[in-house]
Structures are given as structure tokens and as C-alpha cells.
Amino acid sequence: MLIPKPYLLFLGEAKDALAIKTASGIYQWRPEWCKSQFVYDEAKVKLDLPFQSFQEAFSNDIKTMVIGVVNAGGTLSDRWKRSIIEAIESGLNIASGMHTRLSDVPEILDAAIRHGVNLYDLRFSNQTFSTGKGIKRSGKRLLTVGTDCSVGKKYTALAIEKAMKENAFKCEFKATGQTGVLIAERGIAIDAIVSDFISGAVEWLSPDNDSDHWDIIEGQGSLFHPSFAGVSLGLLHGSQPDAIILCHEPTRTNMRGVDTSIPSIQECIDENIRLGKLTNPNIRCIGVALNTSDMNSDSKELKSKISKENNLPCFDPLTDDLSQIIDEIRDI
Amino acid sequence: MLIPKPYLLFLGEAKDALAIKTASGIYQWRPEWCKSQFVYDEAKVKLDLPFQSFQEAFSNDIKTMVIGVVNAGGTLSDRWKRSIIEAIESGLNIASGMHTRLSDVPEILDAAIRHGVNLYDLRFSNQTFSTGKGIKRSGKRLLTVGTDCSVGKKYTALAIEKAMKENAFKCEFKATGQTGVLIAERGIAIDAIVSDFISGAVEWLSPDNDSDHWDIIEGQGSLFHPSFAGVSLGLLHGSQPDAIILCHEPTRTNMRGVDTSIPSIQECIDENIRLGKLTNPNIRCIGVALNTSDMNSDSKELKSKISKENNLPCFDPLTDDLSQIIDEIRDI
Numbered sequence: 074m075l076i077p078k079p080y081l082l083f084l085g086e087a088k089d090a091l092a093i094k095t096a097s098g099i100y101q102w103r104p105e106w107c108k109s110q111f112v113y114d115e116a117k118v119k120l121d122l123p124f125q126s127f128q129e130a131f132s133n134d135i136k137t138m139v140i141g142v143v144n145a146g147g148t149l150s151d152r153w154k155r156s157i158i159e160a161i162e163s164g165l166n167i168a169s170g171m172h173t174r175l176s177d178v179p180e181i182l183d184a185a186i187r188h189g190v191n192l193y194d195l196r197f198s199n200q201t202f203s204t205g206k207g208i209k210r211s212g213k214r215l216l217t218v219g220t221d222c223s224v225g226k227k228y229t230a231l232a233i234e235k236a237m238k239e240n241a242f243k244c245e246f247k248a249t250g251q252t253g254v255l256i257a258e259r260g261i262a263i264d265a266i267v268s269d270f271i272s273g274a275v276e277w278l279s280p281d282n283d284s285d286h287w288d289i290i291e292g293q294g295s296l297f298h299p300s301f302a303g304v305s306l307g308l309l310h311g312s313q314p315d316a317i318i319l320c321h322e323p324t325r326t327n328m329r330g331v332d333t334s335i336p337s338i339q340e341c342i343d344e345n346i347r348l349g350k351l352t353n354p355n356i357r358c359i360g361v362a363l364n365t366s367d368m369n370s371d372s373k374e375l376k377s378k379i380s381k382e383n384n385l386p387c388f389d390p391l392t393d394d395l396s397q398i399i400d401e402i403r404d405i
Numbered sequence: 406m407l408i409p410k411p412y413l414l415f416l417g418e419a420k421d422a423l424a425i426k427t428a429s430g431i432y433q434w435r436p437e438w439c440k441s442q443f444v445y446d447e448a449k450v451k452l453d454l455p456f457q458s459f460q461e462a463f464s465n466d467i468k469t470m471v472i473g474v475v476n477a478g479g480t481l482s483d484r485w486k487r488s489i490i491e492a493i494e495s496g497l498n499i500a501s502g503m504h505t506r507l508s509d510v511p512e513i514l515d516a517a518i519r520h521g522v523n524l525y526d527l528r529f530s531n532q533t534f535s536t537g538k539g540i541k542r543s544g545k546r547l548l549t550v551g552t553d554c555s556v557g558k559k560y561t562a563l564a565i566e567k568a569m570k571e572n573a574f575k576c577e578f579k580a581t582g583q584t585g586v587l588i589a590e591r592g593i594a595i596d597a598i599v600s601d602f603i604s605g606a607v608e609w610l611s612p613d614n615d616s617d618h619w620d621i622i623e624g625q626g627s628l629f630h631p632s633f634a635g636v637s638l639g640l641l642h643g644s645q646p647d648a649i650i651l652c653h654e655p656t657r658t659n660m661r662g663v664d665t666s667i668p669s670i671q672e673c674i675d676e677n678i679r680l681g682k683l684t685n686p687n688i689r690c691i692g693v694a695l696n697t698s699d700m701n702s703d704s705k706e707l708k709s710k711i712s713k714e715n716n717l718p719c720f721d722p723l724t725d726d727l728s729q730i731i732d733e734i735r736d737i
Contacts, residue, residue, distance in 0.1 A: 172599070172601070204632040204633070204662070205631050205632040205633075205663075206631070206632070206663055206664075207631025207632065207663045207664065207665050208663075208664065263600065264599070264600055264601035265599055265600070265601065266599070266600050267504070267596070267597055267598070267599060267600070268595065268596055268597070268598050268599070268600040268603050268635065268636045268639065269504070269596035269597065269632075269633065269636065271600050271635045271636075272631060272632055272633075272634075272635065273632065297683060299537050299538070299539025299604060299642045299683055299684050300536040300537040300538070300539065300601075300604055300605065301536070301537075301601065301604075302604075302638050302639065302642055302680075302683070303600065303603045303604065303635040303636060303637075303638045303639025303640075303642070304600045304601065304603075304635060304639075305635075306634050306635045306638045307600065307634065307635025307636075308635075310631045310634055310635070330536070331537075331538055331539045331540075332539065332540065333539050333683065348634075351629060351631055351634070351665065352631050
């Protein structure tokens, strides 16, 4: 999947930072692909990019508009539909990770055909999968897991991959969500897979490899999230990780989108280890990745406290030196 | 979904009893709908029904051929395709729970249109779901869980529903698999749901109800099965059961289709209780349902041993008196 670049990022109503995490993820990790943004007037958050209309974007040689924001309730509103069609009529390709397939919306498909642009539905592929087998595969695997959704599992995996590459490891980031797929330009949006094939799809995504090769697999959800724990468990079983890193956002009090409270770090590590042993008895946790972006106070003390309590390195993958965690990985 | 009856059950190559569990499930619970079977010469197992060709079936007023056997590898073989088309050309409707949608196979769709018959793809519906919310709903719920796939979760749920109805309970069997959907003529094949919506789909399937109403929810897979544990966990969280019954097949040594060994009954109960507490802190196990159909020896001693070890009633739901378990349910 190679989407024509550069991109106009569509942010729509952009209610909060988490709602635009696809846009900000691409911008963070592939800034060279992102030239401008499109937002509605009432948007609460924006990126540090020029604003452009669809016409302006096309005139400035932008090739694709990427839907970089979560659609509320998972349905495509009429307003978005009109905007997408307008972007198509201006000559832009459209890339989307929505559960609604662009090409399933007759007016959008029709506009795309008339204007000769492409629709990229990242959550869907023609790949078929087998059910998981649970057999140990060669090569090594690291999975990022979390106390909640949207706590930094993707950023942590990408930061670890970057640091490992700088340290001459053979490794590859394996995307399991729409933003990860946009960043890596490969992978599977695991939450769009038919549920019978969750672990089987991950087995396909991270096949046998050289004994010193690491797949750095992007985690999803949380074993403690009542909406998505099934996805997290299938991903854990299919990944059969040798190492996990627990990702946590310390300002969060409730699970994203529900009333459930956040589990403790220790509880969450223990649960992943316990359940992960089914497909890899040697699974171990090698660190805690702290997403400090929303902390007002200095995070040093908290990191030191978490590190002591769990007897593990605790670090912010975006701002801290990762040599300690790289050493942990080297030891496996 | 009302499929025209009666049925010709298609058993294909019928490798073993588990492969034809859809056919035998419908025949066990809805014998009045099943008039005959179609099998290939090499079939290893059959039902106690007359054999008929497609033509004979149609001449004998059979309305629908139901695919009652698992297709190996989940793909539709050319041989099956030819048989299905032949059945259509003989005038039969087709009902299938395969992951491959009948109407996605051009030759089958084409034949159905030409001959004016209907295709029933039980694994698919146009229903859209929300992600799970994890909020406690009114009414009561019983979920059957298992040490493995295909150990009797559906039969147990149906037997419990039957016994509860005989005891004047307000209750309803909620199907979550293709065979259950065929028997109940409603429900959701949960393994065909996009993984983001597993628990949300179960919340939809078993909504708020009267405080004395019981949903008897058919379980799927096992928390210890490396292929399907994610589905089982999503189903557990979405069901938020007040009571679980652990289903077990004592002659099984390995998990169905994989190399993983079967967990102990106690381990499996504990795991379901532990993880189920996320959405219902009052979850409790009220019994062990033993599938004794493959036992050569008398099962009385084993049931008594399991009952003592786990301090729970242990019974075969198809052959034993269920009054003790009904009393347990009454107490909740």
C-alpha cells in the first residue's frame, strides 16, 4: 500500500487531542509527508501546520487527504461525506481508517470514479487469514501493552524500533492499527479483523524470522478495557512476545470512553504475563513506558517511584534516553 | 430470519463427529425440521436420517439445504461449490454458516438468481454494533464457558433453557454461533463480528430486561484456546454473567485443532471468574456440565469426583436431572 504523498490532514470537528491521534501520529513520525490541515471552524485542537482548503491543497501539489480524526459513533456524518466528496472533486485521493469503507458509500465511490482519484480504506484488505495455531515461531518479539487505550503503545513501539535500529538490531515495527498502518505503510488494522482470526492475523503479521530478528508489535486496547479486552488478548496470544513493555498515561483516571477505572501498573503487567504464558512461557516485562505529555509537574519523581515499585526501568519513550531498555532487550 | 423448512442436511466429507456438529446440533434440537441428509461416499460419520439426492429432496418437498459441516481450512472447495450449485439447480434454498458468504461466490449467486432460490448466510447480518460499554444491565444472565471449543456449551445452554422453561422461569436462549443461530432462528455468530465490536455485539444481543428474566447465553471457545481466547473474553465481558456453567469434555487431551493442552476445570473456572469480574463483580460459577457422550465407562464416578473437587454440582445436561442446577439458579 503506497499512498501518494504529500498529505492534507483532515481534522473535522477535532474535539480533543485523542480524537485526532491518527493525524498527530502521522505528523509526529512522518512530518515530511504532512503539508497542511483542514479543520472545521469549531475544532478545539489543531496541529502546527498551515490551514488549506481542498482547492488550495490540490493547487499546492498535495496528492491525498488523510482522515486523521475519529468519527463520533463510528458513523460517517453527512457533513463529512460532503467534505470528502468536495476534496475528491478538487482532485485529492482519500485515505481513511474508518470502519465505514469509503468505497461502500455510493456518492463517494461515484465521485472518485468521476474524478479519477483513489480511495484507500486502510482498515480493510483482501488478505485472508487462518485461525491462530499457537505454535512457537522463530525470531523474537516485543509487544507494547497498556493500562488503557490511547496511552502510547504505538509511539513506544516506534521509539523502541528507532532506538534498536540506531543500535544495529535487526528489527521491524509491526503496525496493528490504522495510524500505525499509515505510518509504516504496511500492517493490519487488527480491530477490523473478523474476531475468529485475531490471533491468526497476528501470526501472519509476525511470521518465523531469523533468531536475532525482533518484531516490535504495536499493542491495542487493554486487557482491562470492557470494550476491547478480547482484541488485546488475541493480540497477546498471536504475538507470543518474548518481551512486553507496559504503557501508561498517569493523568488518566477512567478507561477511555467507559466508566471503568484504570488498573494499577503491577496488576496490568501481571495479567499480561499470566495470560501471555499460554503461547510463550518465557514472556517477561522489561519496562514501563510513561506517556508524560499531559503531566503538569515534573515526571522524574513519578518515573523513579514506578521504577522502584515495579523493579523495572520506567521512561518516557519520546524524551528519555533509551539505552537502559535497549540493554534489557539485548539480554533476551 | 426464517428459513423455509424442512431441511436436507449437507454433510459433505464428514470427517468426524465434531466436523458435523452444526448438522447434529440442528437434528438434536430441531428434529422436526430435518428430513434427510446428503453425504459424499467417503464420509466417516452420518446422522440417523434417510439419504437423499438434491433432486429427491426437492421432490419430497424439502425446501432448504443446510450446510451442516465445517469446511476444511475455512475455504469453499470446488467440489462443495459444484454440489451447492447442483442443489440450487434442483430448486433448494441454501443456508450456510461458513465464513465465505454464499452470495460472494459469483457462480452460486448467479445460480440462485436463475433458479429463484434464496441464500441464507447465517454468519452475516446488516446489524451494526457499538463498541461495548461495560455498564451493568438489568435482568439476569447465565453464560456457558468451556475448557475447550466444542465441549457442549450450546447443548448445555439449550438444556438449561428447556429445564428453566419447564420450571416457569422467564428466560431465553441467546445464540452466539452459527448452529445456535440455526436452532434459535435468531442471534449473532459472534466469531464473524469485527473484533472491535465483540463485547458490544453481546451487549446488543442481551439488552436490559425484567429483573427476573434470564438470558441463557451460548459461550464460544475457551479463555485457554490460543486461536479463540479473544472471542471468549469479549463474550464474557459483554455477557456480564451473574452465573457461569463450566462445560467440559473429559476424553479430550488437547485443545481442538492445536497443540495446547486442556486446562483443569478449576483453573478454567477461576480464570473466568477473575476476568469476568471486570463487568460483573458478582459473577459466580454454579456448576460443571460434563459432556459424557464419548465416555466408554460409567460417568457417575467422574461426576462425583469433579463435584467434590470443585464443590459444585456436576451433571450431564442431556441425560441427568437438572433440578439441582435449577435450584442454584433460583437462588441468584
